Amino acid sequence: MSADDPKTLVSTEWLAAHLKDPDLRILDGSWYLPTVQRDPKAEYDAAHIPGARFFDIDDVSDNRSELPHMAPPPEKFMSRMRAMGIGDGHQVVVYDGAGLNSAARVWWLFRLMGQHNVAVLDGGFPKWQAEGRPIEDLPPIVRDRHMTVRVQNQLVRDVTQVSSASKLGDHEIIDARSAGRFAGTDPEPRAGLRSGHIPGSRNLPFQTLLTEKGTMKDVPELRAAFEAAGIDLAKPAITTCGSGVTAAILALAMERLGKTDWSVYDGSWSEWGAFPTLPVATGEN
Template sequence: MSADDPKTLVSTQWLADHLKDPDLRVIDASWYLPDMNRDPKAEYDAAHIPGARFFDIDDISDTLSDLPHMAPSPEKFMSRLRAMGIGDGHQVVVYDGNGIFSAARVWWLFRLMGKTDIAVLDGGFGKWQAEGREIEDMPPILRDRHMTASRQAHLVKDVTQVAAAAKLGDWQIVDARGAARFRGDEPEPREGLRAGRIPGSKNVHYATLLNEDGTMKRGDALKAAFTQAGVDLDKRIITTCGSGVTAAILSLGLEMLGHRDWALYDGSWAEWGQFEQLKVETG
């Protein structure tokens, strides 16, 4: 794979070279955990990559669900993206303010909706700023663009499917949370959730896929992040995490490695951890 792939990951230089392309659209998908004490919309309003639209992960979701930021219906996705001036025929680049964190979730969401011309900005807004590249604080002028979506059901799993996979062992379940949460040694940040992990799952903390500057590892180094955790890259994989955000970083990494037989557990631990009838492993 080349260093830049407009369907997975592109460099800041690639984006700078293509920023004025008429059919390029940039999305700021910054989202933070409560303990990060950051306001993504306020940061976007203060400074963003020229032309970037702000994508609110919590708003462009299934707001009828009790679970956080579950994937929206294709109809809602199309409606919101059209209003943002993003539609068919656009190449999309998505970034966030934390290297690679929440941007991968939006990459997965586009893929779930059948949109493949989307890439994550490697290193995110922090790398863009560190290189002294152009920023602005003005919102873009939006023009409605026709958008179609077709949900790709094979890219997502629900709790019933994950429970079956855990029981049968026909999928590997790979958890992106930190090791202490995976073992159940520390409490979950969301109230009312048990500590621990899905039985039989393996732990690949999302940060092990990243370099110190927030960029994604490549080649053998990226592969090793999975294989050293006991993941067989020749078998089917379900990615999971706390609420379906950092699991998408694992999905992005798998896609970059050419692994196509993966799906993301959208409910993740926010769902699994609340149901007493679902088994939990610790230790």
């Protein structure tokens, strides 16, 4: 697989070369935990890649759920994307203000909705800015385009399916949270959640898959990181994290490896950690 793949990950050089393509659509998918105290929409309004639209992960979600930013119904996704001028035939590139973080969640949402021409910008806005590439503070010109959605149910798992996988051991459940949160020694950033992890899961903190510059490691290094965490890549995988955001980074990495039998536990620890009847394990892998 080449370094630039419009279905998974593209470089800032690739995006700069395609910036004026008529069917390119760029999304700022920045999202942060409240503890970070960053306002992604305000940052977007102040400066973004030319032509970029702001993708609000909390808005493009299922507001019927009490869990944070769960995947939206397909009709809502279609409606929001049409309002943003994104539809069939577009090549979508998603970035975020952290480098490579929440953009992967947006990539996963598009894949869940059956859209394949979507990639994450490697290194995100920090790398783009550091290279002195163009930015603007203007709102984009939006023209409606229809989007055909075909939900790919195999890319998402609910609590019942994850509970079954945990008991049967027929999937690798991979947790993207920090080692301390996984082990149960560090508190959860969301109030009311127990500490620990899903029994039988493996810990692969998402930062392990990134370079010091915030870009994704190359394929051999990614494979080595999964193997070092004791993960059997021959088994189907379910990724999880705090609320289904950084779990998508693990999914993106596996897609880069050519592994396609993965899914994201959308509720993640925000759901599992809140239910006293679900078992919790502590300690390391």
